[in-house]
Amino acid sequence: xxxxxxxxxxxxxxxxxxxxxxxxxxxxxxxxxxxxxxxxxxxxxxxxxxxxxxxxxxxxxxxxxxxxxxxxxxxxxxxxxxxxxxxxxxxxxxxxxxxxxxxxxxxxxxxxxxxxxxxxxxxxxxxxxxxxxxxxxxxxxxxxxxxxxxxxxxxxxxxxxxxxxxxxxxxxxxxxxxxxxxxxxxxxxxxxxxxxxxxxxxxxxxxxxxxxxxxxxxxxxxxxxxxxxxxxxxxxxxxxxxxxxxxxxxxxxxxx
Amino acid sequence: xxxxxxxxxxxxxxxxxxxxxxxxxxxxxxxxxxxxxxxxxxxxxxxxxxxxxxxxxxxxxxxxxxxxxxxxxxxxxxxxxxxxxxxxxxxxxxxxxxxxxxxxxxxxxxxxxxxxxxxxxxxxxxxxxxxxxxxxxxxxxxxxxxxxxxxxxxxxxxxxxxxxxxxxxxxxxxxxxxxxxxxxxxxxxxxxxxxxxxxxxxxxxxxxxxxxxxxxxxxxxxxxxxxxxxxxxxxxxxxxxxxxxxxxxxxxxxxxxxxxxxxxxxxxxxxxxxxxxxxxxxxxxxxxxxxxxxxxxxxxxxxxxxxxxxxxxxxxxxxxxxxxxxxxxxxxxxxxxxxxxxxxxxxxxxxxxxxxxxxxxxxxxxxxxxxxxxxxxxxxxxxxxxxxxxxxxxxxxxxxxxxxxxxxxxxxxxxxxxxxxxxxxxxxxxxxxxxxxxxxxxxxx
Numbered sequence: 176x177x178x179x180x181x182x183x184x185x186x187x188x189x190x191x192x193x194x195x196x197x198x199x200x201x202x203x204x205x206x207x208x209x210x211x212x213x214x215x216x217x218x219x220x221x222x223x224x225x226x227x228x229x230x231x232x233x234x235x236x237x238x239x240x241x242x243x244x245x246x247x248x249x250x251x252x253x254x255x256x257x258x259x260x261x262x263x264x265x266x267x268x269x270x271x272x273x274x275x276x277x278x279x280x281x282x283x284x285x286x287x288x289x290x291x292x293x294x295x296x297x298x299x300x301x302x303x304x305x306x307x308x309x310x311x312x313x314x315x316x317x318x319x320x321x322x323x324x325x326x327x328x329x330x331x332x333x334x335x336x337x338x339x340x341x342x343x344x345x346x347x348x349x350x351x352x353x354x355x356x357x358x359x360x361x362x363x364x365x366x367x368x369x370x371x372x373x374x375x376x377x378x379x380x381x382x383x384x385x386x387x388x389x390x391x392x393x394x395x396x397x398x399x400x401x402x403x404x405x406x407x408x409x410x411x412x413x414x415x416x417x418x419x420x421x422x423x424x425x426x427x428x429x430x431x
Numbered sequence: 432x433x434x435x436x437x438x439x440x441x442x443x444x445x446x447x448x449x450x451x452x453x454x455x456x457x458x459x460x461x462x463x464x465x466x467x468x469x470x471x472x473x474x475x476x477x478x479x480x481x482x483x484x485x486x487x488x489x490x491x492x493x494x495x496x497x498x499x500x501x502x503x504x505x506x507x508x509x510x511x512x513x514x515x516x517x518x519x520x521x522x523x524x525x526x527x528x529x530x531x532x533x534x535x536x537x538x539x540x541x542x543x544x545x546x547x548x549x550x551x552x553x554x555x556x557x558x559x560x561x562x563x564x565x566x567x568x569x570x571x572x573x574x575x576x577x578x579x580x581x582x583x584x585x586x587x588x589x590x591x592x593x594x595x596x597x598x599x600x601x602x603x604x605x606x607x608x609x610x611x612x613x614x615x616x617x618x619x620x621x622x623x624x625x626x627x628x629x630x631x632x633x634x635x636x637x638x639x640x641x642x643x644x645x646x647x648x649x650x651x652x653x654x655x656x657x658x659x660x661x662x663x664x665x666x667x668x669x670x671x672x673x674x675x676x677x678x679x680x681x682x683x684x685x686x687x688x689x690x691x692x693x694x695x696x697x698x699x700x701x702x703x704x705x706x707x708x709x710x711x712x713x714x715x716x717x718x719x720x721x722x723x724x725x726x727x728x729x730x731x732x733x734x735x736x737x738x739x740x741x742x743x744x745x746x747x748x749x750x751x752x753x754x755x756x757x758x759x760x761x762x763x764x765x766x767x768x769x770x771x772x773x774x775x776x777x778x779x780x781x782x783x784x785x786x787x788x789x790x791x792x793x794x795x796x797x798x799x800x801x802x803x804x805x806x807x808x809x810x811x812x813x814x815x816x817x818x819x820x821x822x823x824x825x826x827x828x829x830x831x832x833x834x835x836x837x838x839x840x841x842x843x844x845x846x847x848x849x850x851x852x853x854x855x856x857x858x859x860x861x862x863x864x865x866x867x868x869x870x871x872x873x874x875x876x
Binding site for chain 2: 246248257266278279282285286288289
């Protein structure tokens with residue numbers, strides 16, 4: 176059985192049909208790509224899966240569990256970690272605190288433990304800190320652990336978001352435009368990091384991206400979304416040579 | 432940087448250097464040293480204070496560091512200053528300097544032993560200092576107890592307005608719920624009263640059950656908070672401010688119209704159980720639990736919700752639950768503060784818990800600093816002492832204090848000490864005895 180299964184997902188914003196009959200099956204260990212022009216509904220699909228919106232129709236199953244109607248935090252603790260297209264970091268918190276915060280659902284000491292500072296609390300917090308440092312090391316920002324996050328350069332902030340998403344111990348990691356606003360050098364570094372994350376945990380990744388080079392190199396299977404509908408799905412080579420995809424990106428040639 | 436002190440220089444900078452050396456020698460004094468120094472001064476005042484005050488022509492010991500005397504009778508300024516110098520400044524200076532190496536060693540030893548033990552020793556010393564200081568006059572005792580209660584109030588409101596970043600106006604309402612709940616319970620159970628009749632339990636076990644009464648009062652306030660929280664935390668925005676303000680008025684007029692609790696005439700006859708040690712212990716408990724809470728991942732979830740709620744939710748933080756827990760916890764402590772307040776004043780009336788009280792608590796929170804335990808303590812103590820010290824100025828007091836608030840808001844928009852965590856190990860550690868800047872890396876936490 177596939178890890179994530181989406182059947183006939185449709186979503187309307189008022190009268191606007193943002194996503195139509197979207198189907199997806201992700202197998203464990205895959206890196207999946209979702210491409211498409213601006214406004215095609217890529218981020219909406221992420222928001223629908225992670226519970227920020229509830230789809231008008233359709234079914235979403237993670238390892239057979241129904242995700243429809245769950246709150247985002249419930250979806251997250253079931254194992255969907257994500258980053259955001261426009262960084263959503265907590266501006267007064269340090270890098271380490273960010274990653275530790277995402278371990279919220281793994282802590283079992285409860286309110287009483289927090290108030291009274293029980294040994295269980297300190298044990299779990301220490302464990303959480305150890306994991307956080309490992310993850311920060313993995314994405315390459317361990318040396319910035321004590322910095323307040325808004326003081327960091329853009330690339331580092333993206334990495335913090337990744338480490339934070341990994342801290343919830345995701346079964347699938349959703350990356351929403353991980354390279355937005357990066358130059359070519361940063362691009363190859365972040366690609367390297369994503370590969371490392373993938374190899375380290377044999378992690379399933381689902382990413383939205385605009386940069387073709389990046390998607391083509393990383394992904395096993397790519398979907399192309401135009402106006403909320405998937406027009407093509409296949410391996411990078413197949414997508415690259417698909418006339419409909421080329422049309423969607425470059426426009427049709429005028430028949431003479 | 433340190434070399435400049437020893438470098439030969441011109442006469443003007445020698446004075447600067449001497450001053451630096453002077454201060455430098457104090458920066459090596461640990462908290463333990465300061466506490467022992469102040470203890471010495473307070474003990475001296477206890478023994479010779481009133482005799483010395485009479486010698487200087489003062490009618491009695493200057494109760495609040497002479498502010499009241501100096502502002503009321505400028506003629507007595509020199510005498511008061513000499514008093515402060517001889518009774519406070521000199522003993523504290525001498526004891527801290529002489530005992531510096533000893534107290535440093537002691538502080539180090541205590542920390543090596545256990546952080547909790549060290550904290551308890553410090554708190555014990557602090558209590559001794561406050562107890563001796565307050566023993567001189569009833570006025571000091573009252574001001575001190577009210578200040579400690581103000582710390583509880585400020586700290587608890589800071590959870591909502593600082594850590595959670597919402598704006599709650601119902602804190603005096605929760606305080607009123609706690610005050611009346613505790614008062615009714617103690618009077619009903621332990622006091623012979625005209626309305627409630629003879630006590631239901633033996634009065635002599637009352638003081639032992641007083642903590643339970645206070646906790647019940649806190650829980651009742653927390654239930655009130657739940658009523659506010661359920662409708663107002665569905666979304667973010669100004670809803671909480673409006674609903675909580677409405678709640679404040681509802682509580683106030685409810686109590687005003689409940690004749691059994693005295694209505695707007697108020698409710699009295701509370702037993703005198705909120706003495707200094709009781710209030711002190713509750714304040715310490717409040718600081719301890721709130722500090723524990725806001726430094727845990729559970730508590731930091733409040734910050735995550737404030738800074739970016741969508742991200743908090745997507746990172747598995749149950750945001751709604753977090754907000755409700757934070758709000759109820761704040762109300763719980765407001766209720767306990769109310770219960771203590773009722774038993775300090777031994778009289779409550781609904782008029783106390785109105786807009787004026789709200790303004791006072793908000794002022795303390797924003798003056799001291801958002802998102803900071805130390806800030807709240809500084810805010811509560813500073814605001815209370817200031818408002819007592821400026822009492823002789825009467826009307827002008829209400830010009831000076833708001834002006835100060837405006838200045839704080841202008842130059843430090845989030846308060847005097849904001850967004851700073853309270854590191855107990857750092858606070859209690861021995862200071863380096865050399866003159867160089869003390870900036871050692873903290874080993875624990």
